[in-house]
Amino acid sequence: MSWDGQALGASASMTVHHHDRAAAEMLVKQAVAEVARLERVFSLYRQDSALSELNRIGALAAPPPEFVAILERSRVVWELSGGAFDPTVQPLWTLLASHFGGADPDPAGPSQTRLHEALVLVGFGNVLFSKNRIAFARRGMALTLNGIAQGFITDRVVELLRDGGVTKSLIDIGEIRALGNRPDGRPWKVGVENAPGDKNPLTVLDVEDKAVATSSADGFRFDDASRFSHLIDPRSGRGAQLYRSVAVVAPDATMADAFSTAFSLLPPDAVRGIVANQPGLQVRLLENSASGRLVEFGRG
Template sequence: MKRRTFIASAVGAIGGVSACAWRGSDTLHRGAALAFGTTISISVVHEDAELAGRAIADGLKAAQAIDRLMSIYHPGSQVYQLNRDGILARPDARLLEVLNQATQLSHLSAGAFDVTVQPLWRLYSESAARGGLPSDAERRRAQALVDWRQLEIGDAAIRFRREGMALTLNGLAQGYAADQALAAVQAHGIRHALLDTGEFVARGRKSRSHPWILGVRDPRDANALAATLYAQGCSVATSGDYECTFTPDYRHHHIFDPAAGDSPDELASVTVLAPNAMLADGLSTAFMVMGWERGSALASRLPAVDLMAIDKHGHEKRSAGFPSDA
């Protein structure tokens, strides 16, 4: 299961590498590649086309490297190996960084965010393939394997303390990939960029007179926008109940509340603005589980974090610092 954020970039679909001029000597350059089971893209503004091309290529490679490292599907990934063997020796420093962020989010959210929910995802996915939902007994058995505190993280090794546990980084890896891609792009001196790995990072502006603009998908209409945002110096991520559903009423989907062993039932989508994409990515999942009251209370305690939530009835709420529509 890949996790897409369903925020549509105002620059539109990107294929290959292209460029278009805007006022002044700088030019908007675009590039795309495959990762996380979808198309990721990078747009940069710079006067030097050759330098921009190198920056885009390096950024895309950085994001693809995170996909190869953290995929739950690719046998060569360290996450795949950990899930298969229950232990991973000599983990990559980037994996440790992401897992340490996961631990912090689990603490902050009182366990609402938990990377060890993979047994629940696997159970519901297999049950849906058979045309139904898991029994209460099956759900309880899978739920017993979900506990972030039973994941031992160390420089020498990562291991599960219970047999049968598994993790997924679908709630962090795409955001982390965007952050890594941004660092690669900025290493070339690029100041204006928009990166889309399924989570978005915006720096600088699209042109002298236009900021980057992102559109947030309506959770019940793939062809409509719930909001449009000016994105300047921030990262944006959305989690929604519509991306992968097990029942047509959106009651059971790919996001799980570890305490219930099932999907949270209050919100249809949550969009988060945060200082970096990995944090935005993780918080969007956590807030889906926590619901509006608990989620907005946590956001108010975190610097430069805001959210917009849409509930199952289409009602929208925004935290005080979440921007008005562009």
């Protein structure tokens, strides 16, 4: 059976294959409830979420275990990427939204003074966390989990379905994860952007027991000149410029999601170095150039 809905403000879907339709319907209901529960932990847009409370107060006692788990996974990618992936960029997002949402904004972006004030609040190393407490080391810091939470929720749904006996499913909660293969034994098919000039706009990837995440600055841009986007470089405050799109295939959706964000901000050589030490990681970088060169690393 299939389900379509919303999760973290994005379209979401599930295709679940189970020999017992009633059992499948119950599992889908449980999965939808789990998505709603985790939104109350990770959503930036719900004032009652654990994340919103942390950002308001600067500390969170007795945090949900999923919050601690996602911070642990975030720290791994933050370290591996040399800080390119950094969930503490939220002050930069707030600054850019305020600047470009105002009357007659300077197209060059915020002033250097305001940009510096926001940049000093960025740094995942200043997020202190344990199973008992999460706290910011500096007043004014804030987190966004938009670069990893969709993948994390996708993985939790897959775990729930697997525990319920499902062996074949395709889940899309903003990021895509395949559980097993299709009922006919073939891999699931996932389309990702192709290089400009190719006769087909999409390349179709064969996916089995893996996740796919994509990132592109076209997802949201603050300005018409495309210098500021939702893919914010925590080192400069500017938007990602290197690639038209990044696609990552990984063993789970959490890491695919986070790495697709990190790789959007890293040159190809740096991406190659990370992929070489991460089993099961595959990357497609579609360069933002006249040629639109496609660079690929990793093997399944």
